[in-house]
Amino acid sequence: xxxxxxxxxxxxxxxxxxxxxxxxxxxxxxxxxxxxxxxxxxxxxxxxxxxxxxxxxxxxxxxxxxxxxxxxxxxxxxxxxxxxxxxxxxxxxxxxxxxxxxxxxxxxxxxxxxxxxxxxxxxxxxxxxxxxxxxxxxxxxxxxxxxxxxxxxxxxxxxxxxxxxxxxxxxxxxxxxxxxxxxxxxxxxxxxxxxxxxxxxxxxxxxxxxxxxxxxxxxxxxxxxxxxxxxxxxxxxxxxxxxxxxxxxxxxxxxxxxxxxxxxxxxxxxxxxxxxxxxxxxxxxxxxxxxxxxxxxxxxxxxxxxxxxxxxxxxxxxxxxxxxxxxxxxxxxxxxxxxxxxxxxxxxxxxxxxxxxxxxxxxxxxxxxxxxxxxxxxxxxxxxxxxx
Amino acid sequence: xxxxxxxxxxxxxxxxxxxxxxxxxxxxxxxxxxxxxxxxxxxxxxxxxxxxxxxxxxxxxxxxxxxxxxxxxxxxxxxxxxxxxxxxxxxxxxxxxxxxxxxxxxxxxxxxxxxxxxxxxxxxxxxxxxxxxxxxxxxx
Numbered sequence: 001x002x003x004x005x006x007x008x009x010x011x012x013x014x015x016x017x018x019x020x021x022x023x024x025x026x027x028x029x030x031x032x033x034x035x036x037x038x039x040x041x042x043x044x045x046x047x048x049x050x051x052x053x054x055x056x057x058x059x060x061x062x063x064x065x066x067x068x069x070x071x072x073x074x075x076x077x078x079x080x081x082x083x084x085x086x087x088x089x090x091x092x093x094x095x096x097x098x099x100x101x102x103x104x105x106x107x108x109x110x111x112x113x114x115x116x117x118x119x120x121x122x123x124x125x126x127x128x129x130x131x132x133x134x135x136x137x138x139x140x141x142x143x144x145x146x147x148x149x150x151x152x153x154x155x156x157x158x159x160x161x162x163x164x165x166x167x168x169x170x171x172x173x174x175x176x177x178x179x180x181x182x183x184x185x186x187x188x189x190x191x192x193x194x195x196x197x198x199x200x201x202x203x204x205x206x207x208x209x210x211x212x213x214x215x216x217x218x219x220x221x222x223x224x225x226x227x228x229x230x231x232x233x234x235x236x237x238x239x240x241x242x243x244x245x246x247x248x249x250x251x252x253x254x255x256x257x258x259x260x261x262x263x264x265x266x267x268x269x270x271x272x273x274x275x276x277x278x279x280x281x282x283x284x285x286x287x288x289x290x291x292x293x294x295x296x297x298x299x300x301x302x303x304x305x306x307x308x309x310x311x312x313x314x315x316x317x318x319x320x321x322x323x324x325x326x327x328x329x330x331x332x333x334x335x336x337x338x339x340x341x342x343x344x345x346x347x348x349x350x351x352x353x354x355x356x357x358x359x360x361x362x363x364x365x366x367x368x369x370x371x372x373x374x375x376x377x378x379x380x381x382x383x384x385x386x387x388x
Numbered sequence: 389x390x391x392x393x394x395x396x397x398x399x400x401x402x403x404x405x406x407x408x409x410x411x412x413x414x415x416x417x418x419x420x421x422x423x424x425x426x427x428x429x430x431x432x433x434x435x436x437x438x439x440x441x442x443x444x445x446x447x448x449x450x451x452x453x454x455x456x457x458x459x460x461x462x463x464x465x466x467x468x469x470x471x472x473x474x475x476x477x478x479x480x481x482x483x484x485x486x487x488x489x490x491x492x493x494x495x496x497x498x499x500x501x502x503x504x505x506x507x508x509x510x511x512x513x514x515x516x517x518x519x520x521x522x523x524x525x526x527x528x
Contacts, residue, residue, distance in 0.1 A: 124468030134401035249488030
């Protein structure tokens, strides 16, 4: 059974907050659920499926959130694979709907990482209980450091330059200037990125996403039901998932999860790379975008640095990317996959205002979760405003 | 020296029945890898089953202790106790001569001197009476 065109995102809402010291995580999640349901023209009573990670939500967080909103879902999924989780949830929701397990799924996220001063990238790596941790944590890995080691190897093997990586941050900021809700909107230059302090070589502060508060939600339902609702449906055409890790010590570090998840998503969608009008690619760090684009097949391995250069990614350029400003400039409360879904939905519905991509018909969403240099996940979706 | 009298505050590994022989070998300043007796696959870190063929038949192979820097980062920011007092430090993957990559620190050299491909050799760092870490330094 193919999922192509069987389900659609019918509600999408991004919490406008970037700093919320007076809100709780569950409150942000519930407000996001309210926003997405209102956007869809549905009520909380229509929700019979629930996806959320449970991460940072206490012990068995999905149960706690069900309690908070008095939800009684018949389908639940707490897949927690880092920032890509919500992208994976969307595919899982579509599969569950197509299989008849439920009708309307709420996928929801909230975080107060900034107001709680949670050092996501430089607080050391969370965990400690897994076998692999015993051979890593004693040496002082950080999230930034994990991605930095990928950048270092990429530069060594392919001559990728700090200027090429910086271009990704500069473009993100240009896009953020067109997004009234983005946290950082004043222009930056390649020189500004290179002049910012090095957090973990070769990555500078401005190569790294921010830490903000925030949240969001999307509603997924069947393609049939979607036709009766308020908003133009955003159909799921194809999806793929993958994990990559140390591979017993023999990993090829520049082959990342996106290679597998992207291939599966393109195959299942029956769409070619040339048909993608918008790419929403997780930009935890500038290097993440470069390596992900290569692994998704938009350019050859090693050519990512050249691919992101020369204005290709800039608004109005040939390859619209992360039009909301991304985690580098709009918001990043820890797991940004949710906002990739929301911005792709806004663009496919033609609601992106000053940053609207013209004739945006097919969007690719790729979430990366975890740490690229140690263990990470990838989830890819291909979405369209047309069912097939 | 004051530094030596201070308690060791960096994260320590949790020793269990599955990994104890490996850590005990490190304490004797010996670095071992595992090899599957059935399919021959080498593996790092140590674990009870071969992830290639799921065999439990395992042999221990003494590593030469030499390799090259596969990739690295000079860490300038880490809030973890122990590390925040030792900035900057080099986090690296070393590719051992046997072909396996392991996460470690490059020590005994200025961080700016570390390069990918640089030959390195193991240094056994007795960080506590129970735990020895396999770190690496440039081959002179």
